[in-house]
Amino acid sequence: MSTEELEFDGQLVAFAEDLRSEGMAVGTSELLDAFSALELVNWASPSQFRETLAATIAKSPEDRRRFDLVFERFFFRASELQAVRLDVSEPQSRVSGDEVDLDELRRQIARALEEGGESDLRDLARLAIAAFGKAQGSGVLGVDVQRIRRALGLRTEPQPDLPLDDPRHDGIDRDQLRRFEQALRRELERNQIERNRSLPPKRALTDLDRSLPGGPVQDLAAVHRVVAQLRRRLASQGHELRGHSRHAHVDVRATMRASLQTGGVPVELKYRPRRPRRPELFVLCDVSTSVTSASTFFLSILHALHDVFRKQRSFVFIERISEVTEVFQRERDFRSAAAAISRDAGVADVSGYTDYGRVWSEFLAEIEDELHPRATVIVLGDARTNGRPPREDLFAAITAKAGRTFWLNPEPRLYWNYGDSVIAAYEQHCRAFECWRTDQLEEFVKALTRPTAS
């Protein structure tokens, strides 16, 4: 075995480490699979190499997205590091800004973008940097990328004043432009590394990088995981708390069936299985405009809770409340549930401003008889009353009837009680949590499942 091979194995393990540091679970068995799969394919083809690794390591669309980002970062850095170590540099492009016809270059790049394949982009990017980038580099990559793009006159929207045969006349394809910007960024980074002869510190992926294009679906998976954990904890907690075999019910059917083995004599008594006590949940969710950004998150919590708890009643509210338990039971899919709520719930009142006082009184009127000490009430909202009376007395009545009450506030604690936020008035009667990320949701889950003193 040559040293080169050893090094490659090490690189792959380091790559897996890198993936793990970004929160992907890469098992040793999966790494072994990757090795044995790589023996079968043609390494020289970058796409096969990459797809093989992806098929053995990344096991969901979210993971795949993360895998791609880390793959780019890792192998780019690895090759650059090697280049710095061996002191190799890319031959400088011979074109300099003054020699080329800039207008002609603009047109050519735009045309090449329209037809172009993946490999041309790199050359185009280098050309563009040579022509437009050298003169006044700001040192910040993102700024430089945008400056060069503007200098090239590349836009997604149509530019009707340009001649018809110019591809920019109809606007550049958005994806293609994004790919070009990526290539630009990469080349600029490469230049920087060459100048400094060292690698900049690696940039950890942000939530924005990780999220799949196409909305809050990936949040949903995370929320579901946390809520599934919640269910397990609640179930086991029920077991601990219950007194041991206080009373048991004989299951007549099962006893009769068992007695067939002994000629009809019920020798062995069968008992009804003890079901863990399911907590009853009442969830109130604010869907007004002041929490627009958080309401998708809230609704996904609601949705996940509904998957888990049978005995749950859900309400959404703005000015008034509306029960949506049925919607969630009917629609398994989150998107359709969210759509159905905005369509059918009938809470989209004229003003669109939350009226907590009215919500409490309506909730009490509807639910009062069903609240009992084992029930848990969860409110999802920002406690911004828009200047209307908060009616904490009514809220106190609810909390007094219910066993426990929790409040999840989507605002950072810093903003609580500023402006029209009256969370302090409610906080006397319940436990309030700030909750706008899944890890904060986990905190709440811990609190919810902590055994009560009673």
Place this chain on the structure above:
Amino acid sequence: MSTDPNSVEEVAAGLRGVGYLPGDSTALVSFLAAKLGKPVLVEGPAGVGKTELAKALAKYLGRELVRLQCYEGLDEAKALYEWNYRKQLLRIQTESGDTGWDAVQDDIFGEQFLLARPLLTAIASPEPVVLLIDEIDKTDQEFEAMLLELLSDFQITIPELGRVEARTHPVVLLTSNNSRELTEALKRRCLYLWLDYPDPEHELEIVRMHSPELPETVARKLVEVVQLVRELDLKKPPSIAESIDWARALLLLGATQIDQTVFRETMSVIVKHRTDLDTVAERVGVRLEPAQAA
């Protein structure tokens, strides 16, 4: 006759040969599955050809396809094996009184009283097969756990008979529509393939392959429209199967152009929900050219 592929390109060409146009990663993962003997978990939206892939693979590899359709409440008796209870009873009844208990017991738990269900069939088959476990996300977690033994060691334990080990290595495909998160343990044992809606060029190729008589211009327009429709927020976006159906419908009608009238009349081939129909008519239909006055 079974084929043993030697390279990714061979698999790609082979799948093409049996009427399935694979994407790059599809061919690659199929190749790895055949070579490594690891199960493949195929995920993606409904109707992108997950089940078709298994069928095409079986055809190309020259193997029999054994299919297990999963549903809620599927249990081991339906998936693995079952004792043929009636036959056992008959056997006991025809037995004359003087046969000893041991003899009867040995007798009625023999292979001839065993009803093999898909998983056992796949394992016990003398010829290598392709095993398709369809819509695994419909079953419950207990069933998934049961599959683990099968997928990692390719063996099934029958208490009365002992262990049945696979004589040949089946190619296993599991498909999922993502309606439930599968367990990590299962994912860890599988290769992963995400099948998405194809890009326009790829889809055009697929449509052209299934209805070659359709004029190129119509096919191109059709793919464009379908891609437009998919971008809308629909209950059920049109799948590849539906674009193929639509192509056939257009062919039957002898359409030479997709204009507003043709679209309105045939829209129901690709859109299957009443509310979706309205949305599509509003958002896509109007963008097409109005019908030419005859």
